[in-house]
Amino acid sequence: MSTAEPESPSVPSAEAAATAIRKARGSLARYRVLAIVTGVMLLILVVELGIKYLLGAVVDVSPVMPFIAWVPFAHGWIYVVYLVTVADLWSKMRWGFGRLVTMVLAGVVPVMSFVLERKIHAEAETKLEALAERFAA
Secondary structure (H helix, E strand, C coil): CCCCCCCCCCCHHHHHHHHHHHHHHHHHHHHHHHHHHHHHHHHHHHHHHHHHHHHCCCCCCCCHHHHHCCCEEEEEEHHHHHHHHHHHHHHCCCCHHHHHHHHHCCCCCCCCCCHHHHHHHHHHHHHHHHHHHHHCC
């Protein structure tokens, strides 16, 4: 029998910390890709809406509409995947509810996803580096 004290369940081992950090970095990478793709699709959607409603009020845009009618559907599905990556990263990083709301809104406010992606990435990397140093992972 070993006389060594078992580790406290509230303090993860270095191996568990390394695994958690690796998973969080994977979530961060997926979030970054989806934030950029969602932002680009949102900008394309804004252009599509401008053509449809602003330009369409002045000239006949019906010949063009079949070529751009897919944009709202594509953005909608990409946004759903973006929401999954947001929820995944948010839960792994254990951020507050306000951060979740901000990240969700970034997918529907033009240009916000690009700005927030850079901020989220910087903050997440700082937190993950600190955790890696703390647990020597």
